[in-house]
Amino acid sequence: MDRRITGTTHVVVHLAYPSHHLRTPTYFNAYCAEHGHDAVLVPWQVAPENLAAAFEGLRRIDSLAGVIVTIPHKTSVAGLCDSLSDTAGFLGVANVARRTPDGRFHGEMFDGAGFVQGLVREGRSINGRNALLLGAGGAATGIAEALVRGGVARLAIANRSMDKAEELAVRLRSAFAGRDIVAAPADARGFDLVVNGTSLGMKAGDPLPVDPETLEPGALVAEVVMEPDVTPLLRLASKRGCGTHRGVHMITGQIELLARFLLDEPGA
Structure with missing residues (x-):
């Protein structure tokens, strides 16, 4: 075209x-x-x-x-x-x-909405899941809000700075009263949805955001990192018998939202 x-x-x-x-x-x-x-x-x-x-x-x-x-x-x-x-x-x-x-x-x-929309487009439901979110930065913050809004049963937020994870958990609990939202260590045991909301995996030699030995078979492991397309975390998760969801889906899930927001007249 x-x-x-x-x-x-x-x-x-x-x-x-x-x-x-x-x-x-x-x-x-x-x-x-x-x-x-x-x-x-x-x-x-x-x-x-x-x-x-x-x-x-x-x-x-x-x-x-x-x-x-x-x-x-x-x-x-x-x-x-x-x-x-x-x-x-x-x-x-x-x-x-x-x-x-x-x-x-x-x-x-739109990161959160795009992330959840990307899951939906791939046939993945988040409703009722126990979710571990790795990271509390920009993208992770949006994803945290969208996961709670989308119906996860429990959200645990792990971050290098536990204070930052706790601050985000407190804000979310204030907005979603009665929901199970906590700061927690980066340990995937007991979670059926694990989301890497950090940039770890983008560069060769990056440490893993979570110990893959704690990933439970059958859990869904999702990325926000788009390059490489299949990160070391996703490769190891697949070997552990986990489902995987690539980072590119967060962008494809929000392209229409971004375009409409930027290019349509407000209120149109």
Whole structure:
């Protein structure tokens, strides 16, 4: 399909550091071509110390529809936005921000919704599961909220900083009264859903986010890491007799949400 870029093309930039692993532009641009959106997503590698200056400059770009955000910028971008959705405001993270004509940015968080939608599309139900979430950063925060909203029976959050895991658990318990949400060690025994919400596995030599010996056969092990397509955790989980769910499904599950948020008129 013709993907000409013209003087009227809406530009979306994908803020990341590093950016070499990004796969979202491929899926987003294919979606725009298929649905007739005159828009293009371009990866931008921006170091954390330069993010605020880059974001300020983007306010002045009339052709900019907005930004998509990934590691390590989701929390920082939420702080740079002029307004946030209820979900992004509650979580304190944003993975997308729409630019308004006056140069203001409105942030939203679709990682959680995209993750759950990706599971649903692959025929995986989360309702009633006992879930262990590894990580409490930007993507993990969104996934935690979506897992609870989606009906897991129990959510345990494991993080290198136990204080950060406990802080997220407290916030979720305040929003979902009566739900079983705790901070816990990275031990998968007793869980039938294990989600790696960290970046561990993206680089060769990364430690595993959980001891694979604690993975129980029959459990579903899910990733947010998209590159490599099959991470060391997923390979070991498969050998343990676990089901596996690749990180790419979190992106394919939210491409439509991202495109509509960035390219449709608000309220349309």
